[in-house]
Amino acid sequence: MTNEPKTVLIIGLGLMGGSYAMALKRKGHTVNCITLSKSSIDYALSRGIIDRGTTDIDEELIRSCDIAVFALYPHVFIEWIERYGNLFKKGAIITDVTGVKSAVIDKIQSLLPDGAEFIAAHPMAGRESSGVENADDSVFKNANYIVVPTEKNTEKAIYVCEWLGRELGFERITRLSVDEHDRMIAFLSQLTHCIAVSLMCANDDEDIYKYTGDSFRDLTRIAKINETMWCELFSLNKENLLAEIDSFMKQMTKLRNAIEYDDESTVKSMMRRSTERRCNFDKNPGV
Amino acid sequence: MTNEPKTVLIIGLGLMGGSYAMALKRKGHTVNCITLSKSSIDYALSRGIIDRGTTDIDEELIRSCDIAVFALYPHVFIEWIERYGNLFKKGAIITDVTGVKSAVIDKIQSLLPDGAEFIAAHPMAGRESSGVENADDSVFKNANYIVVPTEKNTEKAIYVCEWLGRELGFERITRLSVDEHDRMIAFLSQLTHCIAVSLMCANDDEDIYKYTGDSFRDLTRIAKINETMWCELFSLNKENLLAEIDSFMKQMTKLRNAIEYDDESTVKSMMRRSTERRCNFDKNPGV
Numbered sequence: 001m002t003n004e005p006k007t008v009l010i011i012g013l014g015l016m017g018g019s020y021a022m023a024l025k026r027k028g029h030t031v032n033c034i035t036l037s038k039s040s041i042d043y044a045l046s047r048g049i050i051d052r053g054t055t056d057i058d059e060e061l062i063r064s065c066d067i068a069v070f071a072l073y074p075h076v077f078i079e080w081i082e083r084y085g086n087l088f089k090k091g092a093i094i095t096d097v098t099g100v101k102s103a104v105i106d107k108i109q110s111l112l113p114d115g116a117e118f119i120a121a122h123p124m125a126g127r128e129s130s131g132v133e134n135a136d137d138s139v140f141k142n143a144n145y146i147v148v149p150t151e152k153n154t155e156k157a158i159y160v161c162e163w164l165g166r167e168l169g170f171e172r173i174t175r176l177s178v179d180e181h182d183r184m185i186a187f188l189s190q191l192t193h194c195i196a197v198s199l200m201c202a203n204d205d206e207d208i209y210k211y212t213g214d215s216f217r218d219l220t221r222i223a224k225i226n227e228t229m230w231c232e233l234f235s236l237n238k239e240n241l242l243a244e245i246d247s248f249m250k251q252m253t254k255l256r257n258a259i260e261y262d263d264e265s266t267v268k269s270m271m272r273r274s275t276e277r278r279c280n281f282d283k284n285p286g287v
Numbered sequence: 288m289t290n291e292p293k294t295v296l297i298i299g300l301g302l303m304g305g306s307y308a309m310a311l312k313r314k315g316h317t318v319n320c321i322t323l324s325k326s327s328i329d330y331a332l333s334r335g336i337i338d339r340g341t342t343d344i345d346e347e348l349i350r351s352c353d354i355a356v357f358a359l360y361p362h363v364f365i366e367w368i369e370r371y372g373n374l375f376k377k378g379a380i381i382t383d384v385t386g387v388k389s390a391v392i393d394k395i396q397s398l399l400p401d402g403a404e405f406i407a408a409h410p411m412a413g414r415e416s417s418g419v420e421n422a423d424d425s426v427f428k429n430a431n432y433i434v435v436p437t438e439k440n441t442e443k444a445i446y447v448c449e450w451l452g453r454e455l456g457f458e459r460i461t462r463l464s465v466d467e468h469d470r471m472i473a474f475l476s477q478l479t480h481c482i483a484v485s486l487m488c489a490n491d492d493e494d495i496y497k498y499t500g501d502s503f504r505d506l507t508r509i510a511k512i513n514e515t516m517w518c519e520l521f522s523l524n525k526e527n528l529l530a531e532i533d534s535f536m537k538q539m540t541k542l543r544n545a546i547e548y549d550d551e552s553t554v555k556s557m558m559r560r561s562t563e564r565r566c567n568f569d570k571n572p573g574v
Contacts, residue, residue, distance in 0.1 A: 124498060124499060124500035125500060125501075126500065126501075143500065143501075144497060144498055144499065144500065146498055172497060174497050174498065176498070184492075184495070184498050185498075187489075187490055187495070188495060188498060188499045188500070188502075188503045189500060189502060189503070191486075192486075192502045192503050192506050193502070194539065194542055194543070194546075195482055195486070195506070195539070196502075196506070196561065197542060197557055197558055197561040198535060198538035198539040198541075198542055198557070198561075199478075199479075199482070199535060199538075199561075200560065200561035200564045200565055201538045201541075201542075201557050201560050201561055201564075202474075202531070202534045202535045202537075202538045203474055203534075204564075205471075206567060208471070208474070208475060208568070209567075209568050209571045210431060210459060210461050210571075211411060211431055211433055211461065211463070211471050211472075211475060212411060212431065212475045213411035213412060213413065213430065213431065213475070213476060214412075214430075215475075215476060215479045215480070215483075215508070215509045216475045216476070216479050217568070218505040218506065218508060218509075219479050219482065219483070219505065219506050219509075220561075220565055220568070221502070221505060221565075222502045222505075222506075223561040223562065223564070223565040224561075224562045224565045224566060224569075225558045225561065225562055227554070227555040227558035227559055227562070228555075230558060231551055231554045231555050231558065234546050234554065235546070235549065235551075238546060238547070241546060242543065242546065242547055244489070245539070245543045245546075246543075247489045247490075248485060248486060248489045249536065249539060249540075249543075250489075251485035251486075251488045251489045252481065252482070252485040252532070252536060252539075253536070254485075254488075255481055255484060255485050255488075256481070256529065256532045256533075256536075259481075259521050259522070259525060259528060259529065259532075260525070260529055262522065264518055264522075267514070267518045267521065268514040268515075268518050270484055270485070270488050271484055271512045271514035271517060271518065272514055273487070273488050274483065274484040274485075274486075274487035274488055274507075274510040274511075274512065275510065275511045275512055275514070277487045277488075277491075277493075277510070278487055278507055278508075278510040278511045279511060280493060280496075281495070281496045281504075281507070282511075284496045284497075
């Protein structure tokens with residue numbers, strides 16, 4: 001990939017699409033967008049985050065892009081490619097920000113015409129708010145970006161996708177297989193959201209904010225959740241997520257029973273293990 | 288309480304004791320300490336955090352204090368009062384930072400001589416590190432401070448304890464009964480630590496830091512845990528903690544089963560409930 005400016009098309013100008021647009025405009029690329037809401041386009045134009053935007057299927061915008069980034073719900077992404085995927089030019093690289101991969105990649109790769117290539121990516125950054133008005137590309141700094149190639153991908157497309165991650169400002173760029181990604185994300189992201197939701201559902205005292213420390217606040221930050229998106233993500237990665245929930249519940253039950261039966265040695269050894277692992281985590285600063 | 292400088296004795300100069308000392312010295316009070324480690328005293332003296340410190344039971348330091356703050360493990364606190372509680376002067380106010388109350392308050396109140404009064408408090412601030420070297424009174428800013436009076440306490444002692452909370456720089460000072468406190472803390476603090484520990488124990492992949500986003504990092508910050516202290520705190524509040532774990536596991540199981548059986552309406556309604564409650568939480572900024 002040379003350093004010449006690219007023409008990037010963002011499909012879906014919400015929090016993530018808007019943050020991508022912001023970062024890429026900053027780097028001198030041409031950023032166009034197709035999105036449902038006229039007001040999102042007006043906002044992005046007024047802030048100089050995009051060059052052009054439309055709520056229509058503008059064939060010229062689709063044909064002219066070097067790179068297309070899809071920031072849509074998974075099923076909307078698949079429907080879009082089904083209807084309009086044939087409009088991409090030969091050599092166009094299509095990527096995404098979707099939180100699950102196995103349910104998406106095969107379908108998208110089989111739907112695209114010869115010459116346009118889909119390479120999946122997962123930016124591990126976000127916010128508990130939505131909409132382009134909350135877009136902020138500073139969340140990519142110090143964050144992880146996972147490229148998820150399949151055997152159908154060319155080295156060139158993988159290279160472009162990794163280049164895009166660096167161009168967006170991500171700190172660490174890694175590769176995972178589709179299965180590795182979906183297992184990893186079930187543990188690191190989907191399970192943690194299930195925990196935060198269950199915790200908030202477990203107590204209806206409206207006064208808890210008066211008594212809490214930082215730990216509860218940090219742990220439940222992600223309890224503010226877009227139920228349409230996350231319900232779809234959970235469903236599309238159900239098998240992995242159920243396995244991770246069960247594995248977590250098994251540890252929770254072990255700790256619970258050790259507390260009940262005054263088995264100090266088990267309680268303490270679990271605490272030592274968690275401390276050691278979390279310290280290992282902290283040895284990798286900045287990300 | 289007038290604004291004249293007090294003589295405060297800190298017993299146990301670790302992270303919390305040191306942070307108390309730092310805040311109180313800043314306000315012009317005389318701060319003395321009794322602690323096990325000579326090096327902690329040397330450190331605190333060299334930073335000007337305390338006026339005097341000793342590893343001995345210095346009767347003059349004990350007799351001269353207006354306010355004593357105990358920052359010890361619960362059983363050490365009780366043993367200390369058993370042996371030396373009779374040395375406090377008439378009118379001295381004794382307080383603490385202990386994370387559980389029912390197991391401590393009755394014993395301490397019955398062990399103290401007439402005239403010295405114990406009023407329990409729980410500063411909801413801390414760090415995942417220990418030792419006076421990590422003391423930092425800025426953690427009290429924007430934090431909650433809970434006073435836990437019993438019917439044996441005088442209005443004067445409650446007033447002094449609340450004054451101390453303000454003097455330390457806490458943002459919100461509240462009162463809870465012993466039972467309310469121990470139930471509240473089982474949910475807000477002990478359960479969240481159990482979750483973080485169980486989550487770290489559920490996965491032994493050393494590479495997860497390469498792929499994670501902020502949510503997992505925030506959720507497991509408290510997985511670095513002092514196993515001696517927390518094991519004792521869990522044990523002393525066992526009944527409440529087990530009830531909170533069971534209540535959380537019930538919600539987690541409900542969500543898990545709804546995911547397994549594609550019951551979208553239950554998944555989404557739990558997500559909406561958690562979002563609503565967490566938003567209510569955020570309406571109370573700064574604390």
